[in-house]
Amino acid sequence: MLRFDCDYTEGAHPKILEKLTITNYEQTIGYGEDQYCREAANIIKKKCQREDVDVHFLVGGTQTNLTVISAALRPHQGAITVVTGHVNTHETGAIEATGHKVLTVEDNEGKITAKQIQDVYDSHFNDASPEHTVQPKMVYISNPTEIGTIYSKAELTSISETCRKNNLILYIDGARLGYGLCAENNDLDLPTIAKLCDAFYIGGTKVGALFGEALVISNEALKSDFRYFIKQKGGLLAKGRLLGIQFATLFEDDLYFEISRHADEMATLINDACNKKGYSFLSPSTTNQQFPVLPDSVIEKLKQDYAFSYWERVNKTHSAVRFCTSWATKKESVLKLVDAIEKA
Amino acid sequence: MLRFDCDYTEGAHPKILEKLTITNYEQTIGYGEDQYCREAANIIKKKCQREDVDVHFLVGGTQTNLTVISAALRPHQGAITVVTGHVNTHETGAIEATGHKVLTVEDNEGKITAKQIQDVYDSHFNDASPEHTVQPKMVYISNPTEIGTIYSKAELTSISETCRKNNLILYIDGARLGYGLCAENNDLDLPTIAKLCDAFYIGGTKVGALFGEALVISNEALKSDFRYFIKQKGGLLAKGRLLGIQFATLFEDDLYFEISRHADEMATLINDACNKKGYSFLSPSTTNQQFPVLPDSVIEKLKQDYAFSYWERVNKTHSAVRFCTSWATKKESVLKLVDAIEKA
Amino acid sequence: MLRFDCDYTEGAHPKILEKLTITNYEQTIGYGEDQYCREAANIIKKKCQREDVDVHFLVGGTQTNLTVISAALRPHQGAITVVTGHVNTHETGAIEATGHKVLTVEDNEGKITAKQIQDVYDSHFNDASPEHTVQPKMVYISNPTEIGTIYSKAELTSISETCRKNNLILYIDGARLGYGLCAENNDLDLPTIAKLCDAFYIGGTKVGALFGEALVISNEALKSDFRYFIKQKGGLLAKGRLLGIQFATLFEDDLYFEISRHADEMATLINDACNKKGYSFLSPSTTNQQFPVLPDSVIEKLKQDYAFSYWERVNKTHSAVRFCTSWATKKESVLKLVDAIEKA
Amino acid sequence: MLRFDCDYTEGAHPKILEKLTITNYEQTIGYGEDQYCREAANIIKKKCQREDVDVHFLVGGTQTNLTVISAALRPHQGAITVVTGHVNTHETGAIEATGHKVLTVEDNEGKITAKQIQDVYDSHFNDASPEHTVQPKMVYISNPTEIGTIYSKAELTSISETCRKNNLILYIDGARLGYGLCAENNDLDLPTIAKLCDAFYIGGTKVGALFGEALVISNEALKSDFRYFIKQKGGLLAKGRLLGIQFATLFEDDLYFEISRHADEMATLINDACNKKGYSFLSPSTTNQQFPVLPDSVIEKLKQDYAFSYWERVNKTHSAVRFCTSWATKKESVLKLVDAIEKA
Structure with a gap:
């Protein structure tokens, strides 16, 4: 996980x-x-x-x-x-x-x-x-x-x-x-x-x-x-x-800024992946929290290997979720998640 | 210090x-x-x-x-x-x-x-x-x-x-x-x-x-x-x-108890030193805080090399002070203090 | 007033x-x-x-x-x-x-x-x-x-x-x-x-x-x-x-109920007068507070002789106001107000 | 009472x-x-x-x-x-x-x-x-x-x-x-x-x-x-x-002062009565509250006809009580109390 x-x-x-x-x-x-x-x-x-x-x-x-x-x-x-x-x-x-x-x-x-x-x-x-x-x-x-x-x-x-x-x-x-x-x-x-x-x-x-x-x-x-x-x-x-x-x-x-920048970059990768799939977003976030609106079926699949927050129901078949990155997020982990989003 | x-x-x-x-x-x-x-x-x-x-x-x-x-x-x-x-x-x-x-x-x-x-x-x-x-x-x-x-x-x-x-x-x-x-x-x-x-x-x-x-x-x-x-x-x-x-x-x-015992032992050394000099105590403490009543002149001397708390005035020439030990107190430091008390 | x-x-x-x-x-x-x-x-x-x-x-x-x-x-x-x-x-x-x-x-x-x-x-x-x-x-x-x-x-x-x-x-x-x-x-x-x-x-x-x-x-x-x-x-x-x-x-x-009933009756007279003039109401109140929506010009006129509360603007030309009656409200006062509403 | x-x-x-x-x-x-x-x-x-x-x-x-x-x-x-x-x-x-x-x-x-x-x-x-x-x-x-x-x-x-x-x-x-x-x-x-x-x-x-x-x-x-x-x-x-x-x-x-003065005068009568009997006082009050120290037996007697506050025990046989006067205290009531104190 x-x-x-x-x-x-x-x-x-x-x-x-x-x-x-x-x-x-x-x-x-x-x-x-x-x-x-x-x-x-x-x-x-x-x-x-x-x-x-x-x-x-x-x-x-x-x-x-x-x-x-x-x-x-x-x-x-x-x-x-x-x-x-x-x-x-x-x-x-x-x-x-x-x-x-x-x-x-x-x-x-x-x-x-x-x-x-x-x-x-x-x-x-x-x-x-x-x-x-x-x-x-x-x-x-x-x-x-x-x-x-x-x-x-x-x-x-x-x-x-x-x-x-x-x-x-x-x-x-x-x-x-x-x-x-x-x-x-x-x-x-x-x-x-x-x-x-x-x-x-x-x-x-x-x-x-x-x-x-x-x-x-x-x-x-x-x-x-x-x-x-x-x-x-x-x-x-x-x-x-x-x-x-x-x-x-x-x-x-400036370690604080260096590690912050990293987190934002990691978030951008997730944002891009969701964008590519045509998913909309709850908010136009450019920071370390991303709130894509995903089909519930996709959420179910992703949940098996990834922990993220259920945010709110958007319509009968879609919900907004939250993915957070941080100073500690590893790029390899993000790439796995991106891959999973793309495949879901 | x-x-x-x-x-x-x-x-x-x-x-x-x-x-x-x-x-x-x-x-x-x-x-x-x-x-x-x-x-x-x-x-x-x-x-x-x-x-x-x-x-x-x-x-x-x-x-x-x-x-x-x-x-x-x-x-x-x-x-x-x-x-x-x-x-x-x-x-x-x-x-x-x-x-x-x-x-x-x-x-x-x-x-x-x-x-x-x-x-x-x-x-x-x-x-x-x-x-x-x-x-x-x-x-x-x-x-x-x-x-x-x-x-x-x-x-x-x-x-x-x-x-x-x-x-x-x-x-x-x-x-x-x-x-x-x-x-x-x-x-x-x-x-x-x-x-x-x-x-x-x-x-x-x-x-x-x-x-x-x-x-x-x-x-x-x-x-x-x-x-x-x-x-x-x-x-x-x-x-x-x-x-x-x-x-x-x-x-x-039981690390907690081991390190606590050490602190109490260190405090006992301070207590003994004060006792030996005939100093009274504000309280009969057997734990890591000791409250000897010292002549003000002794306090002045000790203050040059040791940090401790002034507690309260007892009479015109004496005051109670507080010495604290802890899990981190080194025996060699205590021995130096004890020595200083004895010589003061 | x-x-x-x-x-x-x-x-x-x-x-x-x-x-x-x-x-x-x-x-x-x-x-x-x-x-x-x-x-x-x-x-x-x-x-x-x-x-x-x-x-x-x-x-x-x-x-x-x-x-x-x-x-x-x-x-x-x-x-x-x-x-x-x-x-x-x-x-x-x-x-x-x-x-x-x-x-x-x-x-x-x-x-x-x-x-x-x-x-x-x-x-x-x-x-x-x-x-x-x-x-x-x-x-x-x-x-x-x-x-x-x-x-x-x-x-x-x-x-x-x-x-x-x-x-x-x-x-x-x-x-x-x-x-x-x-x-x-x-x-x-x-x-x-x-x-x-x-x-x-x-x-x-x-x-x-x-x-x-x-x-x-x-x-x-x-x-x-x-x-x-x-x-x-x-x-x-x-x-x-x-x-x-x-x-x-x-x-x-049951004095409490007797005087309450009086106030409600007085409020009904005000409600009726507003209704007769075709004024709408902010709420379907049947109690001693009435919230008619009046033309601002009417409000201005009534204000000269009657004290009541301005409640909120409803549109460019109309506002809701509040008229209160109570146990103490005299029927003759209400009738004067009713008359003023009708004439306004 | x-x-x-x-x-x-x-x-x-x-x-x-x-x-x-x-x-x-x-x-x-x-x-x-x-x-x-x-x-x-x-x-x-x-x-x-x-x-x-x-x-x-x-x-x-x-x-x-x-x-x-x-x-x-x-x-x-x-x-x-x-x-x-x-x-x-x-x-x-x-x-x-x-x-x-x-x-x-x-x-x-x-x-x-x-x-x-x-x-x-x-x-x-x-x-x-x-x-x-x-x-x-x-x-x-x-x-x-x-x-x-x-x-x-x-x-x-x-x-x-x-x-x-x-x-x-x-x-x-x-x-x-x-x-x-x-x-x-x-x-x-x-x-x-x-x-x-x-x-x-x-x-x-x-x-x-x-x-x-x-x-x-x-x-x-x-x-x-x-x-x-x-x-x-x-x-x-x-x-x-x-x-x-x-x-x-x-x-x-100056009604406020007139009625206050009356209460103080009434309290003085009670104070005098206690003084005459040799009772001491909890405090040197010159205002409308009087705190005489009375024998418990006297307190018991007075309690039958007068309401006053038990304040605190002073010794085995005596307690302090509080008598209050006010703007409303009638002189005849005070005189009765004074008489009762004298006789108790």
């Missing part, structure tokens, strides 16, 4: 394990105040071309999202997201558990538009009695989105301008950021992202690390006391250096 | 890194449903002599505490603990952030007594209007305690009986459980603990693992839907196998 | 003020444990033909909703409602502030169907990893709905059966219950409602009282410790007797 | 009922935006000699406390109070239910000192890792305190200076404020209180109203969006005018 069901089926890039092994007996202070965390933070600041951002390392994505959102909002405020946003669908109400409503709008290939944001804002503040409804204060987007699409520089700029005009915080969930930044049709980069939003995180869990997310905060108000929140929400890793070591390794020599 | 300031200054026991490296390219499903987690859970069940407990793996201690407590209590209920309890002092209000009051009683060398629990219970339920105060529903204890002492079998039995009589949930924070179970004056073991309480966790972060805690739940009501809580609180590790691999390694061949 | 903008523009039915005045200097114990609360609870139990329900009196609707929902759900559970449900739209995230997600489905003239409930349930529990999403555990409905429609006995029975089959709690927000039970097309009554749901409240604030809602709980699990929740959420009125006196007055001699 | 067990045994001052009756059929808009609320707010502003404060009306004390505290603090912050503070003892964890730890210090006759506040502040901010503990951000005091004592102008000034120096919010629970301001040894007044703290409330429930508390906010940050919080926490009364009418009535012609 070859697994394409998610992008966290293997451990970590071998350089990370090497570095963990080499440094194993060094003694460092705890909770992310060691030299490795400092070093990793500095590299990331340089990659963002911003000396003034704060960088924190957390263990997982849901944890990062709930920590940022609960730190950023007052109790009567909510975060705007598309209905397919991860915080709305797959975090077991983690945001609501910190007291905040998730305010949803329909997605456009997984994305939100600046106009939708403005409409939610206007609809609230033009109400005669706004205090009877949750006040929109943050915009949460994922890049790439949950269905593999990416925001263009123009789209993100427009969203950012709308947020700043209306004093809304813009936060980007970058669980798969590497795969987005290395997509062929991408025109964003870390400095642009750091400039356009108030906070974002660079996902490590799904992009080469054992675990870990690097949160970058540029908004001054949000920086304040942020370590208290990480601790309170259970996200302050005792051996914080494990995170520092991993992110330093990933961003030295 | 040799560090004795905490028990998480190094990485992990080398066998763990080896195992992580060997298994690195294996593909497993995520979120703790892989074979390594199953294997580790099975070993732990065997060590507890209980097939019917649920075992979950979480990343850190505060996370485990807040997840258990919020899963166990209804909103109007609180957890009883001593004032020095970790949930009361060093978790940035993590328990309150889930909505629950921490109900405190004075500690007795870090411990709570069955009588104190009964008194809190009676005081609440004998009140004419109990609904105006938080209902005690859980007892939280740490073993070893935050100041290194341990509960005897008789003490824990008495606490357990009081809890069961009054329908109180008994939860044990075992962040340093190994160091407790291997103390020379200990008469508890895993089967006894599993029998006497409703839930407890076996600490990995401070006892040989890179990170991770193994939560053992015997209470049926608390077992229900527990994975939802781990996910909601941000504690469900995507690559759950990392936890399974670590705990399987720690409990195969 | 005659006000039809809501159903809480006046004080209370004069019998209530009389009774408050007569009893003013009586001394009673506090927090709802006085004889008036007992008396009112007993009358309500009789009206429900259920001796075994618990009756609690709270001050307001949002307070009642958030108290019930937070008492009924564990942290990982949510309440299903239509998008137009009051808890989803007009309570400033009160439910989320207690930690729970509101799970929404599209409304059908303000109502939810048994099938929609079953679909949400199945969709969750058939998921391979349900623990990544909020567990549906309660169904929240309003009767009458937020747009004035009412559930039939058949509809409510079907919803109730679906809830019981799936172990879902059914809770009815009866902020305007009187106006629903007295509608001409209504076939529900208090005994049927008490039998079909787990908890519901009989609204007083909008139906003749100064303030106050009578919560009726039949579900045993939900009864437990309920007064703790009222206190914790700030809803335990010190002079609880004020609520007891009001509800005793409203339910003696 | 004559009741002295609390200060909310009767309804409301008759002038309030009269005014409610006279205005009953007036139509007003809801949620506290009517002319009566505006009028009451203006009178209170004048009494405080501050045009720039915000005045909000809420229904009850616990509700006011939890709303203010949750609006004022970020999630990692807590409120400092004495252990006997109402928020710590008798609100069923209402503050914790909004996510905040209550940080306690020992009380001094019910009061906190400026030095205690400074010590808590220093202890936190001087810690090497403050982010592991809850950040003190607010000071909560009650005046009069829960045991009837009052703050002097010098004490409150010193507390206020300490708070401002350290950027701590000072909030005063004035559930019985009238009884404090009219005590013979009081040297505070509304303008001084409004100047020294960030927010305080003037209790109506226990001082002549049917229910209701008038919250006065001078802190700019706390003013922002405050109505959202009232709504979210379930405290926004639909017929807000009921609160406006009550407070306008209480503060026109």
Whole structure:
């Protein structure tokens, strides 16, 4: 069985394990105040071309999202997201558990538009009695989105301008950021992202690390006391250096981008194979997640040798599925899958 | 500088890194449903002599505490603990952030007594209007305690009986459980603990693992839907196998106890050295944390070469400090410290 | 200016003020444990033909909703409602502030169907990893709905059966219950409602009282410790007797139904006037809220002498508005409005 | 049976009922935006000699406390109070239910000192890792305190200076404020209180109203969006005018102070009677709550004809009890009690 069901089926890039092994007996202070965390933070600041951002390392994505959102909002405020946003669908109400409503709008290939944001804002503040409804204060987007699409520089700029005009915080969930930044049709980069939003995180869990997310905060108000929140929400890793070591390794020599690019290329092979067979797609994804719509009979056949996710029924005879590649995906495995798709 | 300031200054026991490296390219499903987690859970069940407990793996201690407590209590209920309890002092209000009051009683060398629990219970339920105060529903204890002492079998039995009589949930924070179970004056073991309480966790972060805690739940009501809580609180590790691999390694061949015993022996050497100099102790700790009361001048001298924690002022010229040993502490380092204490 | 903008523009039915005045200097114990609360609870139990329900009196609707929902759900559970449900739209995230997600489905003239409930349930529990999403555990409905429609006995029975089959709690927000039970097309009554749901409240604030809602709980699990929740959420009125006196007055001699019927009759006059003019309606309301779709020019004219709520734009030249009647609405005022509508 | 067990045994001052009756059929808009609320707010502003404060009306004390505290603090912050503070003892964890730890210090006759506040502040901010503990951000005091004592102008000034120096919010629970301001040894007044703290409330429930508390906010940050919080926490009364009418009535012609003075005088009679008999007191209360320490035999006798609160056991033969007077206490009732005490 070859697994394409998610992008966290293997451990970590071998350089990370090497570095963990080499440094194993060094003694460092705890909770992310060691030299490795400092070093990793500095590299990331340089990659963002911003000396003034704060960088924190957390263990997982849901944890990062709930920590940022609960730190950023007052109790009567909510975060705007598309209905397919991860915080709305797959975090077991983690945001609501910190007291905040998730305010949803329909997605456009997984994305939100600046106009939708403005409409939610206007609809609230033009109400005669706004205090009877949750006040929109943050915009949460994922890049790439949950269905593999990416925001263009123009789209993100427009969203950012709308947020700043209306004093809304813009936060980007970058669980798969590497795969987005290395997509062929991408025109964003870390400095642009750091400039356009108030906070974002660079996902490590799904992009080469054992675990870990690097949160970058540029908004001054949000920086304040942020370590208290990480601790309170259970996200302050005792051996914080494990995170520092991993992110330093990933961003030295741009390993992060190199392995992301590989995953996207592997995904393109799968996309091509499906295209060649005339299959349509649930979304125009150019990143490591591909959502072809396959005949149910083909799905049944492929399932015998390949693990992938059933996504949703499209019509009586066809369903959308998800194939994921990652930093760890071997080309030979993809070629086998491609062959199987072609033959199915 | 040799560090004795905490028990998480190094990485992990080398066998763990080896195992992580060997298994690195294996593909497993995520979120703790892989074979390594199953294997580790099975070993732990065997060590507890209980097939019917649920075992979950979480990343850190505060996370485990807040997840258990919020899963166990209804909103109007609180957890009883001593004032020095970790949930009361060093978790940035993590328990309150889930909505629950921490109900405190004075500690007795870090411990709570069955009588104190009964008194809190009676005081609440004998009140004419109990609904105006938080209902005690859980007892939280740490073993070893935050100041290194341990509960005897008789003490824990008495606490357990009081809890069961009054329908109180008994939860044990075992962040340093190994160091407790291997103390020379200990008469508890895993089967006894599993029998006497409703839930407890076996600490990995401070006892040989890179990170991770193994939560053992015997209470049926608390077992229900527990994975939802781990996910909601941000504690469900995507690559759950990392936890399974670590705990399987720690409990195969009783490595966990072997390395714990070593740490306790190292602590005894420090204890002996202080004793020999006639220093008193803040607590009669027999575990890996030692709290000698030293002249301030001695503290100043030792600080030049050794890292340790300043604990509290005892009188004008003396203060209590904390020395921690761990699975990773080298005997030669301890001997140097001992020598320094003797000469100071 | 005659006000039809809501159903809480006046004080209370004069019998209530009389009774408050007569009893003013009586001394009673506090927090709802006085004889008036007992008396009112007993009358309500009789009206429900259920001796075994618990009756609690709270001050307001949002307070009642958030108290019930937070008492009924564990942290990982949510309440299903239509998008137009009051808890989803007009309570400033009160439910989320207690930690729970509101799970929404599209409304059908303000109502939810048994099938929609079953679909949400199945969709969750058939998921391979349900623990990544909020567990549906309660169904929240309003009767009458937020747009004035009412559930039939058949509809409510079907919803109730679906809830019981799936172990879902059914809770009815009866902020305007009187106006629903007295509608001409209504076939529900208090005994049927008490039998079909787990908890519901009989609204007083909008139906003749100064303030106050009578919560009726039949579900045993939900009864437990309920007064703790009222206190914790700030809803335990010190002079609880004020609520007891009001509800005793409203339910003696069926005053509650008499005044509700009056309001519905007044609403029918407005409905008839709009019908006669050929205006359509946003919803087929038979209760005290009427939502005609009026030409904007007519709205402008009426606004000069009458207060009513602008609801939403329907097309370029027409908008829906809301006219409310209540126990206090004078027939002469309605006739003036009717005349104005006819002439506009 | 004559009741002295609390200060909310009767309804409301008759002038309030009269005014409610006279205005009953007036139509007003809801949620506290009517002319009566505006009028009451203006009178209170004048009494405080501050045009720039915000005045909000809420229904009850616990509700006011939890709303203010949750609006004022970020999630990692807590409120400092004495252990006997109402928020710590008798609100069923209402503050914790909004996510905040209550940080306690020992009380001094019910009061906190400026030095205690400074010590808590220093202890936190001087810690090497403050982010592991809850950040003190607010000071909560009650005046009069829960045991009837009052703050002097010098004490409150010193507390206020300490708070401002350290950027701590000072909030005063004035559930019985009238009884404090009219005590013979009081040297505070509304303008001084409004100047020294960030927010305080003037209790109506226990001082002549049917229910209701008038919250006065001078802190700019706390003013922002405050109505959202009232709504979210379930405290926004639909017929807000009921609160406006009550407070306008209480503060026109200084009725509030007149009736408070009466209650204090009645309490003095009880105090004198106990003094004459040589009974000691739990606290040096000069307000409407008196806490004499009585022989148990006397308590048994008095219980036959008088309701009062058993407070706590003092020694084997004596216990402290609480007698409350209020605006409604009749002198003839007090004289009977005094006589009974003398004869007991």
